[in-house]
Amino acid sequence: NAGVTQTPKFRILKIGQSMTLQCAQDMNHNYMYWYRQDPGMGLKLIYYSVGAGITDKGEVPNGYNVSRSTTEDFPLRLELAAPSQTSVYFCASSYMSGQGAGYTFGSGTRLTVV
Amino acid sequence: AQSVTQPDIHITVSEGASLELRCNYSYGATPYLFWYVQSPGQGLQLLLKYFSGDTLVQGIKGFEAEFKRSQSSFNLRKPSVHWSDAAEYFCAVGANTGNQFYFGTGTSLTVIP
Numbered sequence: 001n002a003g004v005t006q007t008p009k010f011r012i013l014k015i016g017q018s019m020t021l022q023c024a025q026d027m028n029h030n031y032m033y034w035y036r037q038d039p040g041m042g043l044k045l046i047y048y049s050v051g052a053g054i055t056d057k058g059e060v061p062n063g064y065n066v067s068r069s070t071t072e073d074f075p076l077r078l079e080l081a082a083p084s085q086t087s088v089y090f091c092a093s094s095y096m097s098g099q100g101a102g103y104t105f106g107s108g109t110r111l112t113v114v
Numbered sequence: 115a116q117s118v119t120q121p122d123i124h125i126t127v128s129e130g131a132s133l134e135l136r137c138n139y140s141y142g143a144t145p146y147l148f149w150y151v152q153s154p155g156q157g158l159q160l161l162l163k164y165f166s167g168d169t170l171v172q173g174i175k176g177f178e179a180e181f182k183r184s185q186s187s188f189n190l191r192k193p194s195v196h197w198s199d200a201a202e203y204f205c206a207v208g209a210n211t212g213n214q215f216y217f218g219t220g221t222s223l224t225v226i227p
């Protein structure tokens with residue numbers, strides 16, 4: 001059982017480049033989330049989705065975009081990378097609204113923008 | 115507004131000693147409370163959760179936490195720490211609207227032999 005799979009694990013981007021962080025889950029969870037983790041700051045919600053075709057902004061959505069065309073996949077897009085987006089990104093999923101279930105997390109993508 | 119405070123940035127304990135990690139929250143209603151553990155280079159793993167009922171909840175790996183409404187706290191405890199418990203621990207509170215958790219800034223645990 002793979003759970004939540006994130007790719008790539010590491011990436012270095014130059015300022016202004018774009019990239020997509022991939023997230024896939026095989027648990028048939030409706031709810032999926034993207035968080036970023038900065039040192040000493042905890043986790044901040046970027047975007048979330050309550051099902052295929054439905055997405056919404058979280059606490060820190062600026063500079064990011066998402067799509068949810070299938071239940072399994074929830075990619076995160078960075079269009080014009082900035083140094084402020086250097087962070088560790090975590091994708092998570094849950095079978096019901098997060099406050100009722102808790103999350104299953106992926107192992108993260110460490111992104112550096114130079 | 116909801117918030118979570120973990121007052122201890124870093125804690126060091128000896129293997130076999132007891133452990134208590136503090137978590138205080140700010141929330142207007144009965145919160146949903148969680149503790150997660152993050153090993154180096156890994157994602158977060160759910161240790162335990164509290165929704166209602168018995169205020170002492172048991173989790174995985176021998177951890178427990180106690181919800182104290184009067185103190186707005188949800189402290190994590192373990193009677194005897196193992197070297198493999200060295201990790202980062204996060205407390206989180208679930209909002210009753212929307213789909214957002216609020217995470218604390220984490221407590222890093224070091225276990226010495």
